[in-house]
Amino acid sequence: MTQPVEDFITLDGADGLKAVFSPAGAQLVALYIPTKSGGPVQTVIGSSGRLDAPEGDSWAGAICGRYANRIAGASFSLDGVTYHLPANEGSKQLHGGADGFGHLSWKAEKAGNEVVFRLDSPDGDMGYPGALEVKAAYGLNGHTLYLEMTATTTKPTVVNLTHHVYWNLLGKGDILGHMMQIPASRYTPVNADLIPVGPLADVAGTRFDFREKRPIAGPYDHNFALDAGRGALHLGARAIEPVTGRTLEVWTTEPGMQLYTGEHFTPAIKAPFSELLKNAGFALEPQTFPNAPNEPSYPSSVLRPGETYRHRIEWRFSGF
Structure with a gap:
């Protein structure tokens, strides 16, 4: 069923800062930031805020799970048992499957300066x-x-949310000229199916070296192994609109950062x-690998x- 727009929460x-959310995928639909000229700019791209809607990108702004990113062969083994998952990207499972968390309606409530979403995923869900039991709390604190x-x-x-x-910090055009910095000395090389192959590789001397800020240029759909690893909240990436x-x-408690440059976007996606x-x-996308x-x-x-699985993400804005 298409998610009604009147369910949006602000x-x-x-x-x-002004943020707009939807129960559809616990989705961030829009984020307005102030500017030096006084007028706000909407910086979130492609979110529809609706389920089963023809417009928008199906994952944009949503929480992905149970397992974000890709699982090869749509299967894994745990404690001697092999679990087979429904594939939704060739032979792989992506973002938890066709009915993953980003494609479900979450329970939502506004509590003070937070919007809290909850989702119960039954045993066997998507394999x-x-x-x-999942809880996701968004809030605003300064910038x-x-x-x-x-x-x-x-x-x-297994869980990876x-x-x-x-x-898009300009709110329009493409992002290839944005400056990007990712504190990662290594990344996960991938095969043609975007599945990691072999050991972690050094970024030195490659186009994956974002340790010093430089234009995104693209294309990218790759995971970077953050030098800080998993644990205390740490910087995962910095983007600057020049x-x-x-x-x-982007600050995170997780060890990986997936950079994707929206290669599939077209004007036909409304x-x-x-x-x-x-x-x-x-x-x-902060996450495990x-x-x-x-x-x-x-x-x-x-x-x-x-x-208890815990993952905190902070999006810190400046340069207004």
């Missing part, structure tokens, strides 16, 4: 073991938008709050009963 921050995601399970399972918002100086920092063209927005359930050397995505 947060107005004290320092000029994954364990009943999962920061944050998202705190938690999950618990009834059986051993991320947020798939596309940004004409205006508007800056976005969205209520933005216009699209190729490379109209960049996605920075693609295909980690099948790669023992990667940071673990296993969640067991009695444990």
Whole structure:
């Protein structure tokens, strides 16, 4: 069923940020930031805020799970049991499957300066073991938008939640001239199916070296192994729009950062709050690594009963 627009929820921050959300995929639909000239700019690209709608990008602005990114062969083994998942990108599963979390309606409530979304995923949902209870709380604090995601399970399972918002700090045109900085000395090389192959590779001397800021240029759909690893909140990426100086920092508690440059966007994809063209927005998706359930050397995505999965993302804006 198409998500009604009247279900949209708005947060107005004290320092000029305004965010619009939808229960469809717990989606960030729009984010307005103040500018030096006084008028706000809408920086979120491609989000429709609706389920089963013809307009918008199906993942834009949504929370992806149970397992964001790709799982090779749409299967994994855990504790000696092999789990087969429905594939939705060739032979792979992407972002939790066709009915992954980004394509479901979440329960929503506005509580003070936060919008809280909840989702119950039953045992066996999209092939994954364990009943999962998920909570996602968005809030505004000064010039920061944050998202705190938690999950618990009834059986051993794998969990990798991320947020798939596309940004354009100018609010129009393409993002290839945005300056990008990612504090990662290594990345995960991929094959033609975008599945990681072999060990982590050094970025030095390659087009994957964003340790110093430089234009995005593109194309990218790759995971970077952040030097800080998993743990305390740390800088995952910094993007700067060179004409205006508007800056976005993405902070995370996870070890990986997927950069995607919106290669599939075309003017035929309509969205209520933005216009699209190729490379109209960049996605920075903090997460564990693609295909980690099948790669023992990667940071673990296993969640067991009695444990709580926690992932915090902060989007910090400056240069107004």
